Amino acid sequence: MWREVYGHTVARFEIEPLNDAPFHAEVTLRGLPGLGVACGSRSDASYRMTRKIAAGAPDNFLFSIVTGGVGTVSQFGREVTIGAGSTVLVSGTDPSVCTIRNGGRFLTLAMSRERIRPHLADLDAALARPLMEPTDALQLLSGYLAVLQDASTLSTEQLAQSVATHLTDLVIVAAGGTPDAVARARERGVRAARLHAIKADIARNLAQRDLSAELVAARQGISPRYVRSLLEADGSSFSEFVLAQRLALAHQLLRDRRHFDRAVGEIAFEAGFGDLSYFNRCFRRRYAATPSDVREDAKRRRGE
Template sequence: MRTLPDVAIAHSVCSPMRTLHAAKDGDLCLLVPLRDALSLHVDGVDHELAAGMGAIGGHGTKSTIDAASGMQLLSIRLRRQLLLPLVQSTSDLQSVAIVHDTQAMGLLRGYIRALDAEEAITTPEARHLLALHIHDLVALACGATRDARDLIEGRGKRAARFAAVKADIVANATHRNLSIDSLAARHGISPRYIGALFAGAGMTFTNFVLEQRLAHAHRLFADRRFVHRTICSIAYDSGFGDLSYFNHAFRRRYGATPSDVRAATLRAG
């Protein structure tokens, strides 16, 4: 679980269960099955949510939820007063609205995954901004107003795309064929837009990739389990094709050579 101002996020793995919720006023809740289907009965209507779809309604809306064994469920509690001004049809949220697996839902799930990778969000400003971004992405998935879309495009949607791009790089940094063109194609955006995302954060695509590759190599040199590996093989497996360039970049980043890091690890026992 993680709580932020105006947002609470929970990941669950369910045993077979049926839960009954009594109606009450308050916040909104978005349920997203991440694996397998979720059965939802609200106001005499049955809904079947496939993985990736969502159901949003008042927290505690009178409903029955059936979950299969091992189903992975993402639950996001949201502030009604923050979300309603952003969406076109607020009447749907008085009971429950079904949100299909749209691009916005994909961005939301990716943003949550990137947030999960952060050990701590310490500053109040950052926590508040993250909560705004999550409300923005939910509004997009539910159907944002035209004015809200213009706002969200430069706020939540942009942040979610940047988080998804960075997560992709972290996952694939050791692949030597990783390029801004291949990354852009995977995310359905232009290389120029990716460059602008990094520029807005005060960095470049090239430097971010380099940082991930150097960090990967450093972890291997600092791990006694890999002392039998040559410097060249670790550099190659970390995404580098030029040993001289790798050694220079590594020393500039860490103030020590790969051999120095390995020797310090061995001395530490």
């Protein structure tokens, strides 16, 4: 079934296992305007695009980020080794062979050729040649894709189009776009991915009571001023965004039955508040109810 359904109708590859190890495959697919996203892991196998399959394949480029395992990619007489942290851009309409070993994990973008070809400085130099050194755009792209894989279905066509544009921008920067294309991409896609990375960083560190723009900036390798400017352009200051996220986390925990037996102060502490009276004031202002009221309402709704 993996060969016939996924190989022949979805991914357009002839698939052959490399050994007798137990078969494994886990792939998540997401469709965006002019762009497809695939991520997952697979047992050791060879994925071969023949001339026959390539002739009927969509006119795409495949941009892959290897997140685990090792392997090789061959196309146009070139063979490159891929491993964790490697990336490679290949043509989706020309014969190629990709071998994966050691439980290869990957993130792949399938992008229409017309979407990126006019923006690459040297297409021949980009194809079947990995980006050997991690780049700023590549790191942002990986983080942006990880956020998307955890997110629910994108709610509007406009949002889906915006995300597809941002991903395209990041690939153009990572793959060596023309100066004008890179400038546009950095202004648009890189800024969007930076903002996602900053928000994700804050969400992971809400319990850190000395959380600051300086600490986030140091982890992200950018300036505190840039952190603040990106959040302000999105509609809030750094402190406003952190407070909103901490309140949302506390609200979520208070309504979760698994935390009904915990003290309100303990939950406030976990959400990053060090002053219980300040937490109570902010919470009432945000939700027009006390933390205890919110918990009791959740209990009533659950019949407890």
